[in-house]
Amino acid sequence: MKRFRAFVVKEFRHMLRDPRTMLILFAIPVIQLLLFGYVISTEIKNAHIAILDNSNDEITQKITNKLLASDYFILDSRLSSIKEVEPAFKKGIIKEVIVFEEGFGRKLLQENKASMQILTDASDPNLANLLDIYTRSIVSAYQQELSKSTLKSGLINVEFRMFYNEELKSAFLFVPGTMALILMLISALMTSVSIAREKELGTMEVLLVSPLRPIQIILGKVVPYMTLAFVDMMAIILIGHFVFGVPIRGSSFLLIGTGTLFIMLALTLGILISTVSKTQQVAMLISMVGLMLPTILLSGFIFPIENMPKVLQAFSFVLPPRWFLNTIKDIMLKGAGFFDIWPNLLVMVGMLIFFITLSVKKFKIRLE
Amino acid sequence: MYGEVRALDNVSFEISEGELFGFIGPDGAGKSSLFRILTSLLLATSGKATLCGFDTEKDFKNIRNITGYMPGRFSLYSDLSVEENLEFFATVFGTSIKENYDLIHDVYCQIEPFKTRLAGKLSGGMKQKLALSCALIHKPRVLILDEPTTGVDAVSRKEFWELLKGLKSKGITIIVSTPYMDEAQLCDRVALIQHGKILAIDKPSEITKSYERQLFGISSENIHKLLVDLRVYPGVLHAYAFGQTIHYTGKDTTENLDNLWSYLKECGHARLEINPIEPGIEDVFIDLMQNEKLSVEQ
Numbered sequence: 178m179k180r181f182r183a184f185v186v187k188e189f190r191h192m193l194r195d196p197r198t199m200l201i202l203f204a205i206p207v208i209q210l211l212l213f214g215y216v217i218s219t220e221i222k223n224a225h226i227a228i229l230d231n232s233n234d235e236i237t238q239k240i241t242n243k244l245l246a247s248d249y250f251i252l253d254s255r256l257s258s259i260k261e262v263e264p265a266f267k268k269g270i271i272k273e274v275i276v277f278e279e280g281f282g283r284k285l286l287q288e289n290k291a292s293m294q295i296l297t298d299a300s301d302p303n304l305a306n307l308l309d310i311y312t313r314s315i316v317s318a319y320q321q322e323l324s325k326s327t328l329k330s331g332l333i334n335v336e337f338r339m340f341y342n343e344e345l346k347s348a349f350l351f352v353p354g355t356m357a358l359i360l361m362l363i364s365a366l367m368t369s370v371s372i373a374r375e376k377e378l379g380t381m382e383v384l385l386v387s388p389l390r391p392i393q394i395i396l397g398k399v400v401p402y403m404t405l406a407f408v409d410m411m412a413i414i415l416i417g418h419f420v421f422g423v424p425i426r427g428s429s430f431l432l433i434g435t436g437t438l439f440i441m442l443a444l445t446l447g448i449l450i451s452t453v454s455k456t457q458q459v460a461m462l463i464s465m466v467g468l469m470l471p472t473i474l475l476s477g478f479i480f481p482i483e484n485m486p487k488v489l490q491a492f493s494f495v496l497p498p499r500w501f502l503n504t505i506k507d508i509m510l511k512g513a514g515f516f517d518i519w520p521n522l523l524v525m526v527g528m529l530i531f532f533i534t535l536s537v538k539k540f541k542i543r544l545e
Numbered sequence: 546m547y548g549e550v551r552a553l554d555n556v557s558f559e560i561s562e563g564e565l566f567g568f569i570g571p572d573g574a575g576k577s578s579l580f581r582i583l584t585s586l587l588l589a590t591s592g593k594a595t596l597c598g599f600d601t602e603k604d605f606k607n608i609r610n611i612t613g614y615m616p617g618r619f620s621l622y623s624d625l626s627v628e629e630n631l632e633f634f635a636t637v638f639g640t641s642i643k644e645n646y647d648l649i650h651d652v653y654c655q656i657e658p659f660k661t662r663l664a665g666k667l668s669g670g671m672k673q674k675l676a677l678s679c680a681l682i683h684k685p686r687v688l689i690l691d692e693p694t695t696g697v698d699a700v701s702r703k704e705f706w707e708l709l710k711g712l713k714s715k716g717i718t719i720i721v722s723t724p725y726m727d728e729a730q731l732c733d734r735v736a737l738i739q740h741g742k743i744l745a746i747d748k749p750s751e752i753t754k755s756y757e758r759q760l761f762g763i764s765s766e767n768i769h770k771l772l773v774d775l776r777v778y779p780g781v782l783h784a785y786a787f788g789q790t791i792h793y794t795g796k797d798t799t800e801n802l803d804n805l806w807s808y809l810k811e812c813g814h815a816r817l818e819i820n821p822i823e824p825g826i827e828d829v830f831i832d833l834m835q836n837e838k839l840s841v842e843q
């Protein structure tokens with residue numbers, strides 16, 4: 178135990194004394210998160226919209242005025258038929274079309290129920306999402322106003338359809354995505370590089386000749402990075418929640434538990450990489466190409482898995498970040514509980530056991 | 546084995562307890578590979594090695610407890626201080642600096658004033674002393690040092706060997722390798738190693754005695770021309786520069802020196818001197834290497 182503690186202390190010293198490591202560990206996660214956050218949540222101003230008003234009564238007029246009174250929208254054109262919607266989008270200027278059904282005002286006042294449609298150009302998914310949110314909030318504000326003045330609880334049924342990218346599911350993807358990316362970066366990349374450094378600088382030779390057992394060396398490497406990855410995870414969750422307003426609808430314990438499981442998984446991947454790479458550069462390259470790129474591109478972080486070719490979809494099943502992303506999205510956004518996500522957790526535990534067994538077996542007690 | 550290259554070939558030797566044993570040979574002779582086999586870091590493709598009765602393959606765990614190993618290149622943590630390095634290795638081997646301080650005292654006291662300095666910022670000689678301290682901290686029975694004096698200045702080298710002598714007197718078996726022939730004299734016994742083969746193994750004095758022919762030191766005003774002329778002399782066996790003289794050995798042990806003298810005079814050498822000298826380890830080494838080469842060619 179004393180040996181193990183000495184090893185962990187040594188690891189912490191390496192980390193704290195290397196400015197580059199500190200930068201990767203603490204500056205990059207925050208910068209990355211803020212960057213992703215602000216790129217996605219930039220305020221929308223003056224988006225061009227078109228309106229197809231099949232009713233043209235007092236209420237639709239009022240809603241239209243409310244929409245245009247906000248700084249968000251500029252009326253580009255009024256359409257007269259649903260057939261004009263597609264060509265209008267294709268010109269590329271109009272980002273949103275609002276459709277009021279026939280007899281909107283009358284239905285709302287008499288039947289307490291009226292429908293409108295929001296159509297968005299989701300070739301820019303995040304913009305589409307924001308436009309939708311803004312429009313809805315203005316409509317619902319009007320609805321409240323109306324029910325106060327008329328003492329009637331009219332319900333405006335807002336139908337929503339995204340064009341070109343119907344599968345887009347959430348605007349809050351970036352926080353879970355960044356979390357996956359950063360935990361992968363710290364856990365896998367940093368561990369693999371730090372073990373490879375011992376090999377490259379020849380200190381592994383001395384460690385091997387010592388009575389330290391492989392498992393002690395591995396755990397000694399893992400524990401410090403695990404601690405830091407945990408700190409980073411908490412920071413990302415807090416920033417995501419309080420700065421960007423990403424909801425945490427499910428249990429926080431479940432969220433943190435899932436995160437910890439993913440950290441361990443990423444760490445074992447890092448160890449596995451280090452057992453096959455002799456130098457820091459090789460370790461870095463394998464981590465980057467083998468782990469970071471798939472995390473960014475194939476886990477559903479940026480590109481929806483559903484839109485990928487079948488081959489890549491199948492491939493994404495073996496990627497730990499995919500399962501992680503899926504799970505925490507469910508917990509944070511949908512409020513899923515343990516019984517909803519346990520199959521995902523089971524898959525991750527299975528992967529963890531597999532990679533641990535593999536890396537302990539591959540860890541060499543001798544030089545090659 | 547490095548790929549297809551055989552680093553060691555049919556090596557067999559025995560080292561007694563408490564001995565200061567040196568492996569002498571040029572770079573690439575196979576010294577490091579040999580040491581890695583002894584420390585259980587590499588497996589020999591064939592054959593068997595035991596250290597203090599422990600088999601390097603089966604009992605590698607025992608071996609790793611009783612050996613102190615100092616690899617050929619500096620293998621401590623540059624970003625840890627002198628004291629932190631030592632402390633780390635002490636703990637890893639289940640001991641403490643305090644417990645074995647008397648053993649490392651002679652070595653460590655020389656670098657103790659710099660104990661808060663990062664190991665990467667030490668001079669070459671101090672680095673080696675720190676590495677030696679770290680290899681010693683757990684009171685090993687066998688100390689295996691791979692070229693500890695390579696890249697170290699002459700004064701530090703001398704100091705380092707003094708330290709080794711001190712350790713030997715405490716009963717630690719020391720196996721050391723070096724490319725410097727002059728250090729051979731400081732060992733109890735040496736093995737001359739070249740191309741993975743042991744050419745000779747004996748006490749340094751016995752090894753120099755094994756030189757069968759008479760060796761001459763020849764000097765003149767123009768050393769370079771002298772070497773060229775000697776190499777084409779019909780009776781020459783070896784002729785090579787050694788500092789400011791040429792070491793010369795003839796094929797015939799009973800050779801008449803007058804012939805050589807007049808040959809060199811004819812070549813126009815001024816201030817010519819020819820003196821019989823005692824061979825050193827290097828002379829033996831060169832002789833053995835030549836023989837080896839000849840036998841390979843045949």
